[in-house]
Amino acid sequence: MRVEQLSNEDSPVPRPQVGPNTRLAHGPYDPRSQHGFVNPPVVHGSTVLFASTETLRNRARATFSYGLSGTPTTKALEDALSELEGSAGTILLPSGLAAVSVPLMAFLSAGDHCLVVDSVYYPTRRFCDGTLSRLGVEVEYFDPHIGEGIAGLMRPETKVVFIEAPGSNTFEIMDVRAVSDAAHACGAVTMMDNTWATPLFFRPLDHGVDLSIHALTKYPGGHSDVMMGSVSANNATYGRLRDTQMQIGVNAAPDDTYLVLRGLKTMGIRLERHRDSALALAQWLEGREDVADVLHPALPSFPGHALWRRQFSGASGLFAFRLKGEARTAASFLDALRLFGLGYSWGGHESLAVPVDLSDRTIAKSSGDGALIRLQVGLEDVIDLKADLEAGFAAANTL
Numbered sequence: 001m002r003v004e005q006l007s008n009e010d011s012p013v014p015r016p017q018v019g020p021n022t023r024l025a026h027g028p029y030d031p032r033s034q035h036g037f038v039n040p041p042v043v044h045g046s047t048v049l050f051a052s053t054e055t056l057r058n059r060a061r062a063t064f065s066y067g068l069s070g071t072p073t074t075k076a077l078e079d080a081l082s083e084l085e086g087s088a089g090t091i092l093l094p095s096g097l098a099a100v101s102v103p104l105m106a107f108l109s110a111g112d113h114c115l116v117v118d119s120v121y122y123p124t125r126r127f128c129d130g131t132l133s134r135l136g137v138e139v140e141y142f143d144p145h146i147g148e149g150i151a152g153l154m155r156p157e158t159k160v161v162f163i164e165a166p167g168s169n170t171f172e173i174m175d176v177r178a179v180s181d182a183a184h185a186c187g188a189v190t191m192m193d194n195t196w197a198t199p200l201f202f203r204p205l206d207h208g209v210d211l212s213i214h215a216l217t218k219y220p221g222g223h224s225d226v227m228m229g230s231v232s233a234n235n236a237t238y239g240r241l242r243d244t245q246m247q248i249g250v251n252a253a254p255d256d257t258y259l260v261l262r263g264l265k266t267m268g269i270r271l272e273r274h275r276d277s278a279l280a281l282a283q284w285l286e287g288r289e290d291v292a293d294v295l296h297p298a299l300p301s302f303p304g305h306a307l308w309r310r311q312f313s314g315a316s317g318l319f320a321f322r323l324k325g326e327a328r329t330a331a332s333f334l335d336a337l338r339l340f341g342l343g344y345s346w347g348g349h350e351s352l353a354v355p356v357d358l359s360d361r362t363i364a365k366s367s368g369d370g371a372l373i374r375l376q377v378g379l380e381d382v383i384d385l386k387a388d389l390e391a392g393f394a395a396a397n398t399l
């Protein structure tokens with residue numbers, strides 16, 4: 001069967017400047033192009049039919065040519081994320097971790113040197129020390145407080161500088177512009193894992209970063225029911241990123257993509273609640289006798305607070321605190337919690353708490369005594385979350 005090709009416009013028409021929540025609520029697709037339905041269709045597909053041998057021959061120029069390279073569903077999410085990040089293009093991957101590994105593979109080859117911040121998400125380190133090392137890439141970790149000092153670590157063969165800010169579990173804030181400028185001066189590409197802030201609270205490309213990485217599993221999905229990742233790239237890096245994605249053969253599945261598109265619609269208002277509740281709890285924890293330290297970038301007492309204020313427009317709902325006492329205290333505290341679930345990942349509607357292990361660090365080791373606990377503050381009522389934490393403290397203090 002022959003079908004008429006739809007028009008193949010590659011990128012959406014630029015939209016007028018509107019606020020972030022308006023952007024999230026509308027488009028970037030046009031409901032009139034989908035029979036008036038408000039949301040994009042969930043397209044399941046492998047084959048795309050061409051109208052003629054001529055269009056088949058020119059398929060590289062078509063918006064859609066094969067299921068693996070994208071569908072109207074994946075394009076709707078890619079376009080939404082590109083708008084939020086201010087990027088030339090976005091690719092989707094089946095997990096946040098794949099959104100870390102694919103760009104690293106795209107820009108590194110045997111003999112290259114890669115600089116990675118020491119407070120990086122642990123599975124990123126595992127990929128660097130495992131697969132990248134095996135493929136002949138030399139990986140070097142650096143202090144998250146290095147700032148312009150990164151220039152001293154650059155070598156002719158340094159091809160990638162990988163950062164994450166705030167740092168995983170310990171929330172160090174980096175001077176993103178200083179690191180990007182130093183990397184670019186030596187011809188290296190910068191990548192930033194921006195999962196914590198989402199593009200609503202930080203836009204890496206505005207600060208000189210080339211590729212912005214997200215675990216969409218977290219706030220964009222927002223309901224602990226889907227896994228996905230994305231990489232949004234500037235003009236200089238997008239082509240190579242997309243090409244590598246297609247060489248490896250990974251993309252996001254249609255139903256999962258739909259869940260993330262749906263999650264995005266409410267991400268703005270959810271984040272406001274995560275932000276406010278987490279800060280209220282962080283302030284309350286800071287005033288307690290049985291808490292040694294609270295690691296939350298929006299607290300004025302936090303060492304990276306000024307740097308956070310200068311660069312970020314908000315704080316999300318993930319932070320950590322140090323209990324006075326060691327591992328046994330932390331276990332009693334955590335086992336007494338009822339609303340805070342004990343489990344990994346974050347960004348969903350429900351609160352979570354986990355003990356933090358920093359033994360993978362080589363530079364940014366723990367400063368201070370006491371067991372470190374990470375909280376993901378969900379959408380519950382703060383008064384109930386406080387009561388739950390009180391029960392944890394009561395259990396820890398009767399040891």
Ligand SMILES: *Cc1c(COP(=O)(O)O)cnc(C)c1O
Nearest residue numbers: 095096097121195215217227228
């Ligand atoms: C969760 C997370 C990832 C990985 O996302 P998954 O979808 O769980 O693979 C990557 N980076 C950061 C900072 C994360 O928190």
